Structures are given as structure tokens and as C-alpha cells.
Amino acid sequence: MSLTFSFRTLLLGGVAGALCASQAAAMSAAPQSLSTELIFTNSTDQTLQVSVEGEATLLVNEVPPLATRVLTRLQRTQGSEGEVMVHLSSAADSLTLAQSLDGLALSYSARGSDWQTGAFSDAEIHQQQVSFDSLPAHIAVRADDTDEGGNIRYVLQHVPQRQVSAEAGELAVLGYNIWATTIYGSKKVDTRLQLMPAMMAGYDVLVLTEVFDAAPSDKLLQALRAEYPYQTGDIFKAGKLMPSGTRILSRWPIEREDSYAYDACDGIQCAATRGVIYARINKAGKAYNLFATHTQSSDDDANRNARLAQLAEMGQYIQSLNIPADEPVLMAGDYNVNKIGLPQDRDQMESLLQAQEPENLGHNLSYDSASNHWAEAPYLEYLDYTLFSRVHQQPLAATQRIFAPRDISAAMWGEWDLSDHYAAEGIFRFDASDAASNDFPYAGQVVHLRTANGHFVRAMSGGGSFISAGSSQPGTWESFIPVNLGDNKIALRARDGSYIGLDSYLLGTLTCGHAQSSAAAAFTVTDLGNDRVALRADNGRYMRADFGGGAGLSAASSALGDNQTFTLLHP
Structure with missing residues (x-):
């Protein structure tokens, strides 16, 4: 028994071992065929038509704007070779995605009418600046897990080319829920916000909403300050848990800032302050009145009613400011009014x-949600607007463009979008x-007073408090409007409407809280040339x-002397 058992055990063990070895060999052998997806993301505003050359079946005939599509599947087999070329074309241009097959080996490249990438076979991201539709663009490609089939992913994206206009009569406004x-x-708030300044360049004014997460939001606002130094504060209503998360950032001086917190709200959204921020902006002597808001979201009856009530409050607030009818009034933000599903609400x-x-x-x-990585399915909505008032100065031309910051x-590879909006x-x-004239000393226009060593005169909190010459960069608190008083005298108005003036005639101390009619707020101008001035106060002494x-x-x-000399900078 024991001998038989030992022999049978040995025999069966040998068979089992042989089977395991055979299976291991089969598992370790190279695959005989692989299927690799060819994926394309069209981050342009053009629909691209698709065609194919080579041994491959086309899965789509076009790629809509901002969409991602699987174009084809490459069948890679031992002993086969050839090239699969996928052509994508707009009305005015085209490009080709070329895949070279040599058995299971694979390389890939892209080319256009006047450009060509290298041929790649690794798993790195390869980017190149190209031209498409006569505009600068980036083409990028990356292969993932091609040893097991995997995919090759291409993306085509135009490069933002906005250049701000110096014309007083043009205002470019970007509204963006960040x-x-x-x-x-x-998700990925720190990463996304760090990448935003580049796509926000070249505008006159930014209206940002959902500016809530403190640390990354503060970094974003600071990064934008070099181009948009004039920034409003937020709104916070007593009894709320959160501010409004809304900001206006301007390239041009903000002459006046105000805000209104809505009374209407519903449900959990009442935890956040909802309201509207107002900024009167001076661009090269032309006044613009801009309102920014973020209203209640969701489309059930309770939320709709709260949102429409908020919009009614916003309309009443704008009317209460009595803005002259010959000045432009513009509005921007995330209104949460879906004109696709609820066109009557937009009206x-x-x-x-x-x-x-x-x-x-x-x-x-x-x-x-069909094209934005972060947008929650199944929502397909139009919520964000820039508007102009019908009862104030009418624009000679006005356009709006919804686009995808990516x-x-x-x-951000494979996710692309910098926000869910x-x-x-x-x-x-x-x-x-x-527009006000540009004649020195720029009466009626915003100026900054720069000191001899490059600092700026500042009214703390924008006025109504003390002043100093200790600011390192110009901004809202460093903005003043000279008012011509005649007899070579001016008054300097701060953002809150109060004026710089003598607090003590004897000591020469200054505060910013005076009326224009006060003799203490009058300064005699000495023109020193090259926009340099000296300002003599009503006590007969010079500002220092x-x-x-x-x-x-x-x-x-x-x-x-130098300490009594100020340069008037006219933005």
C-alpha cells in the first residue's frame, strides 16, 4: 500500500508540476495580439470631421467641440506591419494622427499642414506648440499601458490669445465660477487654482464666484494682483456661516465699491451669504458700473422661487444707486438660471x-457634464452670463462667449477642466x-501718488481713516481722484468718497475723512515736470x-526736496 501510494503520489505530482510549468510558460509568453484604443480630445470650439487610412475601423465620424472620443482600436498582431492614419479636419484646417505598427511594436506622431511632431513610443507626455485654424495651439500625446493594449490619447487645444484693449470704450469681462x-x-482645488492665472490674462475685469477655500483662493487672488491690482472684498451677512465667495478684480481703478446681501434664500443654501457686489471702474476716464452675483442653485420650485426673489432684490438694489442713464451698467456671474431647461426664467x-x-x-x-470632467451628470445647463442694462448707456456692440478653461x-492630464463650470x-x-481728459493733473481720473523711493500713498480701508506712504504696490486703497478746485488747487478723493485733509494745522497730520468743501482738504499743486508734483496744504506746508x-x-x-516730491501715476 505504501509503495503504491508513494508511486502514485509521485506520478500525480509530476503531472501536476508539468501542468503548472506549462501554464507558467504560457502566462509568461508574449501575447499574440493586442487592442489599443486611439482617443482624441478636441479642446477647440470647432467640430472636427474624422476619416481613417489603414487597417482600422473608424468608430466616430466627428468630434464635437470640447468632446473626447475613441476614434478607433488598433489591432496589433505578431508579424503584422503597417500604418494607421486618422485625419481630423475643420472647415479651414486639418491634422493627422499617425500610428506605425511593426508586429506588437507601436510608435505614434501627429502632423499638420506646416508642422510635425517627433515619433514617440514611450509613456511620457509630449507637447508641441503648433498652428490650427490659423491660431496658436498645443498638440499633446501620451500612451498608457500599451504593453497590455492600453491607449494612445491625443489632445488639441488653442492657446489663449487675449490682449487687453487700451481703448476707453471697450471693456472685456470674464465671469468664472472657480x-x-x-x-x-x-476636487484638486490647489492644483486647479494655481493654473488659472494664465487663462485669466488679458481682460479688463474678472468676476469670480465660489471663491471659498481660504488658502488656495488667497494665493490665486495674490497671483492675479500683478495684472488685476484692484480687488473688491467679499460679502458676509450676520447670522450666516459663509461669505458670498464673490469677487470683482479689475485692471483699472475701482472708484467706488458697495454691496448688498440678499434676504431671500431657501434650505441649506441659506448657510452662505448670497448677494451682489458693485464696483464703479474707471478705464482711461470712462466710467463703468459693474455688478457681480452668485444666486441660489437647483431648479425645484423652492430654489427657483428663492433665486428669482434674489434677482428681484438685485434689480431693486441697482435702481437704488441712481446710476446716471448715460453710463454703462454691466452684470456678470453665476446666475444659476438655466435657459436651456427654463427659458422662461432667463426671460x-x-x-x-x-x-x-x-x-x-x-x-x-x-x-x-457631457464634456466637462468635473460636471455632475446628467446636468446640461447654461448658468453663467454677462449682461448689459437696457436702461443705461447702450453698447455699440456686445458679444458673449462661453469657453472651456483647460x-x-x-x-491635469485626462481631466483637463479647471472648474466644473x-x-x-x-x-x-x-x-x-x-471719457475724462488726460490733461495733467488728471482731474476726474484715478491716480496713484508714488514717493521718491517707490512707495505709494494709501488711505487705509479706502478712506475714512488714517493715511500713510508705506504701500509697496498700487491698488484700490492707493487710488485717488484729483478734483479741480480752481486757482491751481485740487482735492484728493479716496475710494469711499472722502478726501485727504489736515487733521491738525499745527502739526500737519493728515487723515482721509474730509469733505471736498473743507479748506483742510485743499492742496495747491506745484508742477515739477514729468508728472512730478509737490502739494502744499492749507497750513502753508508741503506734504511729505x-x-x-x-x-x-x-x-x-x-x-x-525729494521727500516732498510725488509722481502722479495715471493707470
Whole structure:
């Protein structure tokens, strides 16, 4: 028994071992065929037609704007060779994606009418600046897991080319919900916000909403300050848990800032302050009145009613400011009014605000779960607007463009979108014959007073408080408007409407809280040439920046020198 058992055990063990070895050999052998998906992301605003050459079956005939599609599947087999070329074409241009097959080996490249990439076979991201539709663009490609089939992913994206106009009569406004609300499910906030400044360049004004996550939002606002130094504060209503998360950032001086917090709200959204921020912006002597808001979301009856009530409050607030009818009034933000599903609500919004939406020249949705990586399915909505008032100065031309801010770097590869919303770009052109003149000393226009050592005069909190000469860069608190008083005298108005003036005639101390009619707010101008001035106060002494700047400010000097010299910078 034992001998038989031992022999049978040995025999069966040998068979089992042979089977295991055979299976291991089969598992370790190279595959005989692989299937590799060819994926293309069309981050342009053009629909691209698709055709194919070579041994491959085309899966789609076109790729819509902002869409991602699997174009074909490459069948790679031992002993086969050839090339599969997929052609994509707009009305004015085309490009080719070329895949070279040599058995299971694979390389890939792209080319256009006047450009060509290298041939790649690794798993790195390869980017190249090219031209498509006569515009600068980026083509990028990356292969993933091609040893097991995997995919090759291409993306084509135009490079933002906005250049701000110096014309007083044109205002370019970007409205963008930046989705910085981690508490409500926002993803990759730090990464996304760090990449945003590049796509926000070249506008006159930014209207940002959902600016909630403090640390990354503060970094974004600071990064944007070099181009948009004039930035409003947020709104916070007593009893709420969160501010509004809405900001206006301007390239041009903000002469006046105000806000209104809505009373209407419903449900959990009442935890956040909802409201509207107002900024009066001076671009080269032309005044623009801009309102920014973010209203209640969702389309059930309770939320709709709260949202429409908020819009009614916004309309009443705008009317209460009595803005002159010959000045432009513009509005922007995330209104959460879905004109696709609820066109009657869009019409009611326009009626409540006495406003009009310009023609949209861009994407047909601003919240698009079919093309935006972060947007929640199944929502396909148009929520973001730039508007102009129908009862104030009318634009000579006005357009709106919904577009997708995207990034194709490794940090965002395969996700692309910088927010769950797309952005709304409004371009408005007005008659600017009423723009204030540029004559020195720029009465009626915003100026900054730079000291001898490069600091700036600042009214703390924008006025109503003390002043100094210690600011390192110009911004809202450093903005003043000279008012011509006649007899070579001016008054300097701060953002809040108060004026710089003598607090003590004896000591020459200065504060910013005076009325224009006060003799203490009158300064005699001495023109020193090249926009340099000296300002003599009503006590007969000159305004002086202590140590040439970086410290205090007073009107206590009896003689002129560097410390008593200020340069009027006219943005």
C-alpha cells in the first residue's frame, strides 16, 4: 500500500508540476495580439470631421467641440506591419494622427499642414506648440499601458490669445465660477487654482464666484494682483456661516465699491451669504458700473422661487444707486438660471434686472457634464452670463462667449477642466466721447501718488481713516481722484468718497475723512515736470513722505526736496 501510494503520489505530482510549468510558460509568453484604443480630445470650439487610412475601423465620424472620443482600436498582431492614419479636419484646417505598427511594436506622431511632431513610443507626455485654424495651439500625446493594449490619447487645444484693449470704450469681462468649495465636494482645488492665472490674462475685469477655500483662493487672488491690482472684498451677512465667495478684480481703478446681501434664500443654501457686489471702474476716464452675483442653485420650485426673489432684490438694489442713464451698467456671474431647461426664467431674469444677454458665440452650455470632467451628470445647463442694462448707456456692440478653461499639463492630464463650470467672456463696446481728459493733473481720473523711493500713498480701508506712504504696490486703497478746485488747487478723493485733509494745522497730520468743501482738504499743486508734483496744504506746508516713503505722511515741511516730491501715476 505504501509503495503504491508513494508511486502514485509521485506520478500525480509530476503531472501536476508539468501542468503548472506549462501554464507558467504560457502566462509568461508574449501575447499574440493586442487592442489599443486611439482617443482624441478636441479642446477647440470647432467640430472636427474624422476619416481613417489603414487597417482600422473608424468608430466616430466627428468630434464635437470640447468632446473626447475613441476614434478607433488598433489591432496589433505578431508579424503584422503597417500604418494607421486618422485625419481630423475643420472647415479651414486639418491634422493627422499617425500610428506605425511593426508586429506588437507601436510608435505614434501627429502632423499638420506646416508642422510635425517627433515619433514617440514611450509613456511620457509630449507637447508641441503648433498652428490650427490659423491660431496658436498645443498638440499633446501620451500612451498608457500599451504593453497590455492600453491607449494612445491625443489632445488639441488653442492657446489663449487675449490682449487687453487700451481703448476707453471697450471693456472685456470674464465671469468664472472657480469651484473652490472643498466642503461641497470640489476636487484638486490647489492644483486647479494655481493654473488659472494664465487663462485669466488679458481682460479688463474678472468676476469670480465660489471663491471659498481660504488658502488656495488667497494665493490665486495674490497671483492675479500683478495684472488685476484692484480687488473688491467679499460679502458676509450676520447670522450666516459663509461669505458670498464673490469677487470683482479689475485692471483699472475701482472708484467706488458697495454691496448688498440678499434676504431671500431657501434650505441649506441659506448657510452662505448670497448677494451682489458693485464696483464703479474707471478705464482711461470712462466710467463703468459693474455688478457681480452668485444666486441660489437647483431648479425645484423652492430654489427657483428663492433665486428669482434674489434677482428681484438685485434689480431693486441697482435702481437704488441712481446710476446716471448715460453710463454703462454691466452684470456678470453665476446666475444659476438655466435657459436651456427654463427659458422662461432667463426671460424673467432679464426683466427683473432690466438687462439683456448678448449673443453667445461660444459653447452652448456653461455646465456640461457631457464634456466637462468635473460636471455632475446628467446636468446640461447654461448658468453663467454677462449682461448689459437696457436702461443705461447702450453698447455699440456686445458679444458673449462661453469657453472651456483647460490645462493639458501632467497635473491635469485626462481631466483637463479647471472648474466644473465653463467661463463666460463678455466683450462690450461703448461710445467713449464722455471719457475724462488726460490733461495733467488728471482731474476726474484715478491716480496713484508714488514717493521718491517707490512707495505709494494709501488711505487705509479706502478712506475714512488714517493715511500713510508705506504701500509697496498700487491698488484700490492707493487710488485717488484729483478734483479741480480752481486757482491751481485740487482735492484728493479716496475710494469711499472722502478726501485727504489736515487733521491738525499745527502739526500737519493728515487723515482721509474730509469733505471736498473743507479748506483742510485743499492742496495747491506745484508742477515739477514729468508728472512730478509737490502739494502744499492749507497750513502753508508741503506734504511729505517720511524717509522718502515706506512710513508716515504729513503736511509739515516748509521746503521742497525729494521727500516732498510725488509722481502722479495715471493707470
